Amino acid sequence: MRFGWRLRRRLPHVRLFSTVTQGYTDSRWPGWEVVVGLEVHAQIKSRSKLFSNSLTSNPNEPPNTSVSPYDAAFPGTLPKLNPTCVDLTLRTAIALGSQVQRRSAFDRKHYFYADLPAGYQITQHYAPIATGGQLDLETRRTIRIKQIQIEQDTGKSAFDARRRASMIDLNRAGTGLMEIVSEPDMRSPEEAGVYLRTLQAILRSVGSSDGNMEQGSLRCDVNVSVNRVGEPPGTRCEIKNLNSVKFMQVAITCEIFRQIELLEKGEFVQQETRGFDEAAARTFSLRSKEDAPDYRYMPDPNLSPLLLDQSYVDRIRFTMPELPAKTRARLMSKGLTARDADVLMSVDAGREVGFDGQVGEGAVTYFDTVATGRDPKVVVNWITHDLLGQLTARNLTFKQNPVSTQQLADLIDLVQKGLITGTSAKTLLRRMLDQRTNALPSKLAEEMSLLALPADGDTGSSELEQWCREAMDVLPSETAAAKKGNTGVVNKLVGRVMRISRGRVNALKVKEVLESMLRD
Amino acid sequence: MGGGHLSGTKVAIKDNICTKDMPTTCSSEMLRNFTPPFDATVVTLLHNSGAQIIGKTNCDEFGMGSLNIHSIHGPVVNPWKSFSPDDRPRSAGGSSGGSAAAVAAGLCDVSLGTDTGGSVRLPASYCGIVGLKPSYGLLSRWGVVSYSDSLDCVGVLARTVDDVQKVFMTLNHHDLKDPTSLPSSVRAKASNMLSVQTFSRWDGDSSSLSGLRIGIPQEYFPTEMQPSVLHPIRSLLKELRGLGATLVPVSLPSTSYALSAYYVIASAEASSNLARFTGVEYGTYVDPPPGADRTKAAHVYAYSRSKGFGREARKRILLGTYALSADAFDNYFLQAQRIRKLVKCDFDDIFAVPNVLSSFQSQATSQPKVDVLIHPSAIRTAPPLELVSDSLDAYVQDALTVPASLAGLPALSVPAGTADDGWPVGMSVVGQWGCDDLVIRVGEVVHAAAGNN
Numbered sequence: 001m002r003f004g005w006r007l008r009r010r011l012p013h014v015r016l017f018s019t020v021t022q023g024y025t026d027s028r029w030p031g032w033e034v035v036v037g038l039e040v041h042a043q044i045k046s047r048s049k050l051f052s053n054s055l056t057s058n059p060n061e062p063p064n065t066s067v068s069p070y071d072a073a074f075p076g077t078l079p080k081l082n083p084t085c086v087d088l089t090l091r092t093a094i095a096l097g098s099q100v101q102r103r104s105a106f107d108r109k110h111y112f113y114a115d116l117p118a119g120y121q122i123t124q125h126y127a128p129i130a131t132g133g134q135l136d137l138e139t140r141r142t143i144r145i146k147q148i149q150i151e152q153d154t155g156k157s158a159f160d161a162r163r164r165a166s167m168i169d170l171n172r173a174g175t176g177l178m179e180i181v182s183e184p185d186m187r188s189p190e191e192a193g194v195y196l197r198t199l200q201a202i203l204r205s206v207g208s209s210d211g212n213m214e215q216g217s218l219r220c221d222v223n224v225s226v227n228r229v230g231e232p233p234g235t236r237c238e239i240k241n242l243n244s245v246k247f248m249q250v251a252i253t254c255e256i257f258r259q260i261e262l263l264e265k266g267e268f269v270q271q272e273t274r275g276f277d278e279a280a281a282r283t284f285s286l287r288s289k290e291d292a293p294d295y296r297y298m299p300d301p302n303l304s305p306l307l308l309d310q311s312y313v314d315r316i317r318f319t320m321p322e323l324p325a326k327t328r329a330r331l332m333s334k335g336l337t338a339r340d341a342d343v344l345m346s347v348d349a350g351r352e353v354g355f356d357g358q359v360g361e362g363a364v365t366y367f368d369t370v371a372t373g374r375d376p377k378v379v380v381n382w383i384t385h386d387l388l389g390q391l392t393a394r395n396l397t398f399k400q401n402p403v404s405t406q407q408l409a410d411l412i413d414l415v416q417k418g419l420i421t422g423t424s425a426k427t428l429l430r431r432m433l434d435q436r437t438n439a440l441p442s443k444l445a446e447e448m449s450l451l452a453l454p455a456d457g458d459t460g461s462s463e464l465e466q467w468c469r470e471a472m473d474v475l476p477s478e479t480a481a482a483k484k485g486n487t488g489v490v491n492k493l494v495g496r497v498m499r500i501s502r503g504r505v506n507a508l509k510v511k512e513v514l515e516s517m518l519r520d
Numbered sequence: 521m522g523g524g525h526l527s528g529t530k531v532a533i534k535d536n537i538c539t540k541d542m543p544t545t546c547s548s549e550m551l552r553n554f555t556p557p558f559d560a561t562v563v564t565l566l567h568n569s570g571a572q573i574i575g576k577t578n579c580d581e582f583g584m585g586s587l588n589i590h591s592i593h594g595p596v597v598n599p600w601k602s603f604s605p606d607d608r609p610r611s612a613g614g615s616s617g618g619s620a621a622a623v624a625a626g627l628c629d630v631s632l633g634t635d636t637g638g639s640v641r642l643p644a645s646y647c648g649i650v651g652l653k654p655s656y657g658l659l660s661r662w663g664v665v666s667y668s669d670s671l672d673c674v675g676v677l678a679r680t681v682d683d684v685q686k687v688f689m690t691l692n693h694h695d696l697k698d699p700t701s702l703p704s705s706v707r708a709k710a711s712n713m714l715s716v717q718t719f720s721r722w723d724g725d726s727s728s729l730s731g732l733r734i735g736i737p738q739e740y741f742p743t744e745m746q747p748s749v750l751h752p753i754r755s756l757l758k759e760l761r762g763l764g765a766t767l768v769p770v771s772l773p774s775t776s777y778a779l780s781a782y783y784v785i786a787s788a789e790a791s792s793n794l795a796r797f798t799g800v801e802y803g804t805y806v807d808p809p810p811g812a813d814r815t816k817a818a819h820v821y822a823y824s825r826s827k828g829f830g831r832e833a834r835k836r837i838l839l840g841t842y843a844l845s846a847d848a849f850d851n852y853f854l855q856a857q858r859i860r861k862l863v864k865c866d867f868d869d870i871f872a873v874p875n876v877l878s879s880f881q882s883q884a885t886s887q888p889k890v891d892v893l894i895h896p897s898a899i900r901t902a903p904p905l906e907l908v909s910d911s912l913d914a915y916v917q918d919a920l921t922v923p924a925s926l927a928g929l930p931a932l933s934v935p936a937g938t939a940d941d942g943w944p945v946g947m948s949v950v951g952q953w954g955c956d957d958l959v960i961r962v963g964e965v966v967h968a969a970a971g972n973n
Contacts, residue, residue, distance in 0.1 A: 069556075069557055069558060072801045074557070074802065075538070075544075075546070075551070075554075075556070075666070075797075076538040076544075076556055076558070076560060076664060076665050076666075077662075078661065078662055078666075078697065078698055078699055078700075079699060080696070080699055081699070108792055110792060110844070112798070112817045112818035113817045114800065117796060117800070117801050118795065118796045119792070119795025119796050120792055120795055294845050296791075296792075296844035296846075296849075297844075297849075298788060298792055298853070301669035301670035301700075301789055302669050302700055304699070304700070
């Protein structure tokens with residue numbers, strides 16, 4: 001479990017954001033203010049591509065195995081909009097509180113590049129699908145969203161130096177992307193990091209993207225400018241293609257220092273597009289504003305405008321998976337502590353995001369199922385303390401958890417009804433994890449003779465008394481001490497009885513019986 | 521192939537329509553050795569109805585031209601046998617010149633062409649045959665190599681209107697693979713409008729045109745028109761009036777701007793559509809010479825594209841690229857789109873049948889309403905090949921055909937006799953969007969009437 005970002009928000013310097021926008025300065029660059037905006041490209045988690053029937057793929061698949069004639073821009077092919085991509089983008093828009101546009105349209109953005117076979121990318125330049133919106137951060141800061149647009153991903157090209165040839169893989173070409181553009185509302189590299197992680201969690205929770213930065217399904221460009229406190233925002237530079245939260249924060253930090261250094265020397269910041277060299281930890285110029293290409297945007301003549309009526313958008317809205325903030329509130333309303341809710345949710349965040357909006361089953365769903373008709377606090381304890389603890393000890397993730405919800409529910413019921421002791425239940429849980437059995441714990445308990453003896457039944461008492469006598473015989477000096485009133489050693493005798501009974505008896509009852517026998 | 525209602529019909533296919541068992545060159549060096557991995561939907565439909573596809577026909581490169589002279593296969597010679605003393609080879613018209621010539625020469629019964637600004641109607645007119653450009657969005661464009669997506673239509677050429685109609689009916693289906701193909705509901709709506717508005721007055725009877733109102737647009741007789749083509753036209757109109765038709769002079773005031781708007785839009789879309797031809801995934805690839813600048817993909821592609829595209833294609837790509845550039849976009853591309861809207865409004869103003877694709881109804885005007893328009897298909901008869909050049913004249917050929925293309929309307933060119941030089945003259949029947957049936961039926965009467973001349 002990673003609590004990194006939860007802890008970070010408690011750091012005092014981040015808390016300042018909630019109260020300060022103007023006049024705030026950072027000890028790293030006193031006297032300077034920083035303005036950051038992000039353009040995030042998130043691959044839409046659809047089974048097939050944006051405009052063709054070929055399947056979306058992951059980077060591990062062999063090159064050029066998921067390519068249709070349309071993806072390779074063969075003459076005579078035409079695009080066909082995959083409505084699932086629209087639905088998933090709408091989920092994102094609704095989650096971010098954006099205004100879905102009744103009419104949006106697709107445009108062609110032209111440039112020549114080896115991984116763009118048509119010579120243009122279809123995007124939404126003139127009329128994006130959603131505008132406005134906001135993302136509330138844990139830091140109580142709000143970042144405004146400018147717009148969301150749908151567009152095509154490109155293929156990949158790599159230069160093979162040995163063969164002096166460009167290798168082109170079109171598996172990714174034509175996969176749907178959501179471009180989510182923020183307003184320049186972030187004030188530090190760390191805040192950009194919190195924004196990106198929060199956005200990632202939202203995309204995953206609504207199932208619109210798996211948001212996987214290592215796999216490249218979430219990428220971002222950042223705009224950075226600096227200004228002296230009290231002065232208007234400075235000239236911005238765009239840093240392209242940042243593929244991890246960590247490197248994005250390092251890139252922004254480097255860029256801030258570069259710009260401040262220029263300005264302090266009395267020079268100017270040129271508006272330009274820059275790259276980031278991870279190894280050298282510095283940004284470098286890719287092209288200046290003057291060299292900016294003319295993309296010759298043109299409305300796509302094959303794709304009619306996308307018209308969405310209110311009832312369509314409402315249908316998406318009402319069938320949306322739960323958003324993280326709502327999940328947390330719901331869990332806490334069931335009596336869970338903030339910590340328990342966070343643990344469940346952070347485990348849940350690691351769940352698989354299904355294709356076409358199928359939300360995978362994660363820890364929260366698991367909890368909800370088991371907690372139906374049971375005490376939520378008891379259930380969450382079993383999940384967070386025992387189950388997760390045992391999984392971690394075995395180096396298993398929650399995804400690999402072999403214990404079904406029925407098994408855990410049965411186990412908890414056995415304990416709650418007093419049919420097995422907590423100790424036995426833990427033994428059973430370990431057994432289910434080790435043997436990966438489908439058998440219900442009630443069955444296993446019977447097989448393993450772990451069913452507790454009734455705490456107050458007659459039949460059990462004689463056996464219990466016999467075990468107590470056995471324990472007193474084995475530990476004569478403790479027995480003597482106990483008889484003299486040393487209550488502390490009674491627990492040792494209780495432990496012995498538990499061992500003899502292999503945990504099948506209730507410890508309180510044992511103590512009761514022991515005490516009465518000791519008094520005799 | 522067996523059954524099917526086109527069983528035994530020999531069909532030739534324009535070489536910009538994809539066939540998986542035959543090369544599809546688009547008459548371009550770029551695709552000289554290209555065989556597509558799939559059949560166009562229209563080809564599949566022909567196969568399914570038992571038609572025999574006999575081969576592919578020459579055309580202007582990617583459909584860009586009006587005289588079928590821009591082709592790696594050489595120019596198409598018009599097969600018309602004239603009795604005039606001038607026996608110099610003449611153009612078959614373009615860009616579907618090969619499709620028209622194959623039908624006119626009797627090599628096949630029917631051919632498919634494509635019509636972006638007149639590319640079916642003009643060759644039909646020059647070769648003395650029938651050519652239909654259907655309403656935009658009726659025949660599938662899946663597998664048709666795009667020149668200008670918003671204008672491209674698959675068209676049908678044959679010696680008789682009946683043959684054109686038979687093939688048109690075979691191909692007239694909604695295709696999910698073509699995002700611009702219109703669903704059955706819209707087609708049915710247009711058909712209903714037509715029944716209510718026109719067929720209630722004229723029942724389609726070929727022996728009488730009583731009740732039919734035919735508009736004669738004044739702008740379609742420009743000064744560039746050869747006087748000699750007017751003779752057969754005049755007698756034809758007289759014949760139609762004799763059949764009971766009401767001839768109504770009408771005005772389509774935006775016509776004079778249509779040609780420039782057409783070339784801006786078509787070239788802009790062409791520059792975009794032809795960007796894919798780089799020789800990387802398919803087609804002709806030319807390796808840059810040693811020492812060439814390979815720092816940008818565009819520099820590398822330049823060698824393939826300079827060699828692969830002919831003069832006319834290069835010219836239009838450059839023109840279109842300029843029209844879409846940031847500085848020119850508003851003044852050229854957007855301005856052309858505005859004119860396109862005006863041209864559509866002109867048509868909507870004069871047709872009795874409302875346009876089912878227009879979201880708002882046209883303003884009430886003083887113009888009388890008509891069922892169809894009739895006008896010459898071209899300003900002249902087929903020009904001799906030795907006289908054609910790259911001059912502006914070549915572009916004026918399309919002046920009478922581009923307005924219907926910009927508005928997406930059905931237009932049928934039928935032979936209307938011969939001019940003084942003994943070469944055929946074509947007459948175009950144009951109707952409201954979705955009124956292809958009406959245009960075909962009127963065309964049949966016009967064709968018959970012209971034969972009586």
